Amino acid sequence: MDLRIGVIGTGAIGQEHIQRLNHKTQGAHVVAISDINKEKATLLAKEIGAKFYETGEALIADPEVDAVVVTSWDPTHEQYVLEAIKHNKYVFCEKPLATDSEGCRRIVDAEVANGKKLVQVGFMRRYDRGYMELKEVIENRQLGEPLLLHCAHRNPTVDKNYETPMAIINTAIHEIDALRWLLQEDYVSVQVILPKQTSYTHEKLHDPQMVILETKSGIHIDLEVFVNCQFGYDIKCVVVCETGEISLEDPSYTRVKAKGKDYTTVSPDWQSRFMDAYDEEFQLWIHSIQADAITGPTAWDGYVASITMVACGVARESGERVAISLDSCPTLYQA
Ligand code: NAI
Known part of the structure; x- marks a missing residue:
């Protein structure tokens, strides 16, 4: 029987x-939705044949909802994830898990106390084919030990509400999780450099920024976050190993040769760049619920990302290299 999902x-x-669960993936469909924008959500509920709930709590409590997806605004994630744990229901929460490390820790503690992994965080880079191939080469040590990573996260433009801290909290958060997963190593320190700025930014946004992370074994990562690069959505990850280099290719299905040029296009946005990764993320989430064992990014991963982001913020303000220290990982999350 299909899993009954509440969003x-x-x-x-x-x-x-919702479209993905109802039309692209197999094994689940959306039966319930809730949103504070009642008018819009009621119309949507009618359109997709789902039930509308006045509150997220009522949706979670319904015995006819098997699992929950949280895609509301960031400050509301923690309350709904805690509520789902209270009802012993699987919950997929879009990043960030909570708006601060204390909130993430409360979720980890609640899950540990409940004794079962129920939470998956929406770090979908882990489901991108390019990242998966990089991980395989790194894990097999095909090119020896990884030594250095050169990465970039570039957006064509952002709006005026996007301010300096968001380069970490909204943007670099994806690399912070994906690179730690890729290397299977925690970070030990971070430095943030604020270089010469683009004239396309505004006074509340320092753009670009450079984040320099160091892992436990001493691997150095330089990550450029440049959110007004003008030319497209561009993700780079070059892994330099002892005997070779491996890097992400921008997915592309066609190539143009014309007027003396030979080129492929750059993705315009994150939706088109990572479309397949989102589909894979949800298909595997459904499979893992059916198998009663979550395999994706955990609440602990959400907590570690949050601690790392706090250190990035301190490093940006101070200009210094800042240590990243984590509590010991609860056994529930150890592989
Ligand atoms: P949005 O603003 O388009 O949608 C958020 C919705 O949540 C709105 O309809 C709003 O009315 C509703 N909402 C707010 N408070 C609520 C509450 N207490 N209960 C129920 N509904 C409530 O925002 P968007 O872009 O859809 O982002 C949603 C979340 O997804 C954010 O946390 C964002 O960080 C995350 N996200 C993750 C991405 C990824 O790549 N993994 C990409 C885009 C967003």
Whole structure:
């Protein structure tokens, strides 16, 4: 029988995930939705044949909802994830898990006390084919030990509400999780450099920024976050190993040769760049619920990302290299 999913927060990505669950993935469909924008959500509920709930809590409590997807605004994630744990229900929460490390820790503690992994965080880079191939080469040590990573996260433009800290909290958060997963190593320190700025930015946003992370074994990562690069959505990850180098290719299905040029296009946005990764993320989430064992990014991963982001913020303000220290990982999350 299909899993019956409830979605809390039916804005942009909530609606994309509903489409994905109802029309792209197998084994689940959306039976319930909730959003504070009642008018819009009621219409949507009618359109997709789901039930509308006045509150996320009521949706979670319904015995006819097997698992929950949280795609509401960031500050509401923690309350709904804790509520789902209270009802012993699987919950997929879009990043960030909570708006601060204390909130993430409360979720980890609740899950540990409940004794079962129920939470998956929406770090979908882990499901991108390019990252998966990089991980295989790194894990097999095919090119020897990884030594250095050169990465970039570039957006064509951002709006005026996007300010300096968001380069870490909204943007670099994806690399912070994906690179730690790729290397299977925690970070030990971070430095943030604020270089010469683009004239396309505004006074509340320092753009670009450079984040320099160091891992436990001494691997150095330089990550450029440049959110007004003008030319497209561009993700880079070059892994330099002892006997070779491996890097991400921008996925492309066609190539143009004309007027003396030979080129492929750059993705315009994150939706098109990572479309397949989102589909894979949800298909595997459904499989893992059916198998009663979550395999994706955990609440602990959400907590570690949050601690790392706090250190990035301190490093940006101070200009210094800042140590990243983690509590010991609860046995529930140890492989
Ligand atoms: P959005 O603003 O389009 O949608 C959020 C929806 O949540 C709105 O419809 C709003 O009315 C609703 N909402 C707010 N408070 C609520 C509450 N207490 N209960 C129920 N509904 C509530 O935002 P968007 O872009 O869809 O982002 C949603 C979440 O997804 C954010 O946390 C964002 O960080 C995350 N996200 C993750 C991405 C990824 O790549 N993994 C990409 C885009 C967003």
